[in-house]
Amino acid sequence: MGDTEKKVKLIDSDGRRNDGRMPHELRPVKIEAGVLHRADGSAYVEWGGNKVLAAVYGPREAHPRHLQKPTRALVQCRYNMAPFSVSDRKRPGPDRRSNEISKVISEAFSSVIFLEQFPRTSVDVYMEVLQAEAGTRCAAITAASVAIADAGVPMRDLVVGCASGKVGGVVCLDLNKDEDNFGEADVPMAVVPRTGQIVLLQMDGHLTAKEFDQAMAYSLGAAQQIYELQKDALRRRYSVSLEEFRAKEATASPEPEEEPKYDVYHDDQPGVAE
């Protein structure tokens, strides 16, 4: 973890953190599904100061060909940070950090997607961090999982990313940037909320076994909250309210009284052969 020599007051006398949260509190999370037109599935997540976009293509033919698995699909994730997403410009393109994150996220999703249904294909998951403020990989996993569902790729459950850590001697949920830089430990993880399976786990810093248990308890609890937000985003994307449905029913007359209007996209026009 960062420079612990530097004196930064991370927990005040009331036990509040430098952004006013209590140790067990999440930053505000907003999720939206189906935000891109070209991708097969997509999602956007704002999580504190993080802004992450995820897009899914596939299952489609796996490239390069030699990677194809004859019995199952591949999951190829790419985590990428936009050059302007951090305070000092990041050089565009993958680096060791983003390659590693891409790898562990691919592995996390491989355990939940029904890969055996799509041999020789690839499910390609692209995550772009547009604005970063600690916890980008968890936000990226959370977004990617909604995007995979939006793409209609069958999976056992959504996956939720969440992190906990230790700050100023106190175990805290969902570290912000200062806490990440000056805290003592960070434990990002991803969980399958329905079963409690942990599909991604990383840790750096210094924790006792007891503190680790507390951190995991915080993350697992928060995962249920985020899971609800994910499902809500998907419902908002796909549900039709009863009012809307009735309005549609009312306007749709059983027999069209006049010829449907010419539509450049769908209808033939006299003289324009298909």
Add this chain to the structure above:
Amino acid sequence: MNETVAELQRDRIVKLLAAGKRIDGRRADEPRPLSVQKGVISTAEGSARVHLGRTDVLVGVKIGLGEPFPDTPNSGVLTTSAELPPMASPTFETGPPSPTAVEIARVVDRGIRESKAIDMAKLCIVPGEKVWVLYIDIHALDFDGNLLDAASYGAMAALTTATLPGTKMGGEDKPLPVECVPISITCAKIGEHLLVDPCLDEERIAEARLTVTTDEKGAIRAMQKGLNGSFRFDEVQRVIGLSAAVGKGIREIILK
């Protein structure tokens, strides 16, 4: 970029054009609806998200301190790059910047540099030693044709919101001085037709394209001809006329 289009779709576009119509119902000189959201990224000194129809581009401007180039000791440094991540289209691939990405970055850069939209002399702090360094990073999010214009509008919109972070050297933050707003207009040529702001299907079957960047006075500041086909001189003149005329409306939206 390996975009393919069904022969049926090609025939339909061509036949509609013969009847004076475009596939999405626009007039030949009508760009798609443009929307600009400014200041969307707080980690950038300037930013803008641009939707040109369904084409979606995010542009961030990062401003830092650096050294000038030895041959221009009295001016700041401007670097433009474009990323076409595989998120934006099934035809975009990972890896080093594609020739398309490099072309987009260079054409946007040229429009801004040659119109002197940013007075580079004002970005000099200590001649030969310390200057402001501007990075314009174009990030494509959703590709539905004509990334070039969307990127260029995004770059200008982001620059108009950018702040010189004077606090980085003990001074005060102040807005980046933007001297003028050059606007690029791209026309695709399909047969005898010149179409402003081609959508993806039009772009895929275009024989040639021409981008003309004009300033407030209608003067030409940058040009780029692309694809395998060719233009006659009178067609080039028409595109220039279209650029100045259509650019006006676009400039108003960007400055709003």
